[in-house]
Amino acid sequence: MYALLDANNFYASCEAALRPSLIGRPVCVLSNNDGCVIARSEASKAMGVKMGQPYFEVRHLEAEGLVFLSPNFTLYGSMSDRVMSLAAALGPSMERYSIDEAFVSLHGVRGDQTKRARAIRARILQWTGIACGVGIAQTKTLSKFANHVAKQADRKPGSYPREHAQVCNLGVLSRADVEELLAATEVAEVWGVGRRIGEQLRADGVMTALDLARLDPAIVRRRWSVVLERTVRELQGESCIELEDAPPAKREIAVTRSFGHPVTDVEPLVEAVSTFASRAAEKLRKQSSVAGLVHVFAHTSPFRPGPRWARSLSVPLRRPTADTAEITEAAVMGLRLMFEPGYMLAKAGVMLCDLSSELHQQCELDLEVEAPVRDRSKLMKAMDQLNTRYGRGTLQVAAMGQQNQLQAWQMRQERRTPHYTTDWRQIPIARA
DNA sequence: TCTGGGGTCCTAGGACCC
DNA sequence: TCTGGGGTCCTAGGACCC
Numbered sequence: 001m002y003a004l005l006d007a008n009n010f011y012a013s014c015e016a017a018l019r020p021s022l023i024g025r026p027v028c029v030l031s032n033n034d035g036c037v038i039a040r041s042e043a044s045k046a047m048g049v050k051m052g053q054p055y056f057e058v059r060h061l062e063a064e065g066l067v068f069l070s071p072n073f074t075l076y077g078s079m080s081d082r083v084m085s086l087a088a089a090l091g092p093s094m095e096r097y098s099i100d101e102a103f104v105s106l107h108g109v110r111g112d113q114t115k116r117a118r119a120i121r122a123r124i125l126q127w128t129g130i131a132c133g134v135g136i137a138q139t140k141t142l143s144k145f146a147n148h149v150a151k152q153a154d155r156k157p158g159s160y161p162r163e164h165a166q167v168c169n170l171g172v173l174s175r176a177d178v179e180e181l182l183a184a185t186e187v188a189e190v191w192g193v194g195r196r197i198g199e200q201l202r203a204d205g206v207m208t209a210l211d212l213a214r215l216d217p218a219i220v221r222r223r224w225s226v227v228l229e230r231t232v233r234e235l236q237g238e239s240c241i242e243l244e245d246a247p248p249a250k251r252e253i254a255v256t257r258s259f260g261h262p263v264t265d266v267e268p269l270v271e272a273v274s275t276f277a278s279r280a281a282e283k284l285r286k287q288s289s290v291a292g293l294v295h296v297f298a299h300t301s302p303f304r305p306g307p308r309w310a311r312s313l314s315v316p317l318r319r320p321t322a323d324t325a326e327i328t329e330a331a332v333m334g335l336r337l338m339f340e341p342g343y344m345l346a347k348a349g350v351m352l353c354d355l356s357s358e359l360h361q362q363c364e365l366d367l368e369v370e371a372p373v374r375d376r377s378k379l380m381k382a383m384d385q386l387n388t389r390y391g392r393g394t395l396q397v398a399a400m401g402q403q404n405q406l407q408a409w410q411m412r413q414e415r416r417t418p419h420y421t422t423d424w425r426q427i428p429i430a431r432a
Numbered sequence: 433t434c435t436g437g438g439g440t441c442c443t444a445g446g447a448c449c450c
Numbered sequence: 451t452c453t454g455g456g457g458t459c460c461t462a463g464g465a466c467c468c
Contacts, residue, residue, distance in 0.1 A: 055435080
């Protein structure tokens with residue numbers, strides 16, 4: 001059995017926990033640069049604000065008392081830590097699925113699981129001010145579904161039977177009762193069914209979660225995919241998706257942002273990309289990985305008229321590294337190579353790919369006896385510790401001058417190590 | 433004027449090899 | 451004069467999640 005615990009309107013709830021005057025009021029949290037709505041309190045949903053809706057479309061609702069807030073991701077992160085540490089009491093192992101959701105294995109947990117979940121839910125609400133819903137069932141997909149029922153029954157009277165509000169345990173229901181709940185749920189609400197597949201399913205007459213659960217997995221595999229087949233099996237009670245209590249290291253790391261105002265010149269872009277690369281390198285070191293490839297991209301807004309421009313470029317690193325300066329240098333290098341002036345750029349980003357374990361890297365370095373590189377690695381660790389303690393950006397790697405960067409890069413090419421296989425002059429410029 | 437920022441997995445098709 | 455077939459690896463793109 002699995003439990004899925006999910007905080008209600010998480011970012012909006014965090015803000016209300018910090019400022020109790022917001023409780024019960026219509027509140028929306030906006031994305032970076034106040035671009036669009038990324039979280040809504042119940043009262044703001046009732047006013048018709050949609051998830052992801054641009055701020056300028058709903059701004060007029062301020063006059064009706066709707067409060068718009070810029071995001072405070074540091075706050076949400078620490079609130080998440082507190083909620084999760086309390087949720088961990090549900091069972092022997094837990095997977096943090098997102099900032100506001102966790103799957104908990106209930107394997108070996110005895111006694112009344114519904115009662116236990118209600119007690120823990122109440123504790124989380126009392127100690128953090130965050131309200132959660134809990135779904136309990138045989139598989140992850142069914143526990144997601146149970147969680148959906150728990151939340152809807154709580155806030156939309158009449159949607160599902162009242163007794164399932166806040167905590168819904170499918171494990172104690174009869175098969176007929178579970179099917180009744182599935183039949184009352186649109187197919188697109190099922191975890192793993194998105195907009196596209198949802199449309200196709202409806203076109204084929206599969207309207208509810210029960211319709212989907214009654215399909216033959218083999219046919220689903222042929223008609224759609226193995227992914228949807230797994231979803232069907234999970235809805236039928238066959239567990240196909242395991243709990244990942246020790247999350248695998250990320251296979252790629254991205255830092256990307258939309259700009260508050262369009263950017264047309266290369267220098268501000270270099271500054272932005274340097275910041276992204278630096279943040280990405282920090283994330284990389286946090287999971288003790290090194291990257292083999294730096295991917296940098298920039299593009300104009302897809303929503304605005306005017307000439308479109310979108311490019312990206314992959315820069316292979318001489319050797320896998322987690323060094324901020326080397327990664328930043330590669331990203332800026334790539335940016336300068338692909339940049340063309342005269343476009344209103346709306347977004348840019350840096351992605352680190354070909355990630356591998358730092359331990360593996362250490363072995364290679366020991367073989368090479370490259371002391372300066374090991375010292376740099378220690379320097380990076382010290383920098384991360386300082387920045388964790390005194391706040392992000394306390395200590396940064398100073399950007400080298402443009403000419404210096406080009407020269408340094410070219411010099412390295414000339415005396416490149418055997419690990420380096422690609423000549424940057426041959427890197428194709430990808431056009432998107 | 434103004435439209436988020438991350439991630440994952442799967443598949444199809446091309447390149448390459450024997 | 452002749453132009454296969456199967457396996458593997460890689461990449462791009464699509465679909466999904468929050």
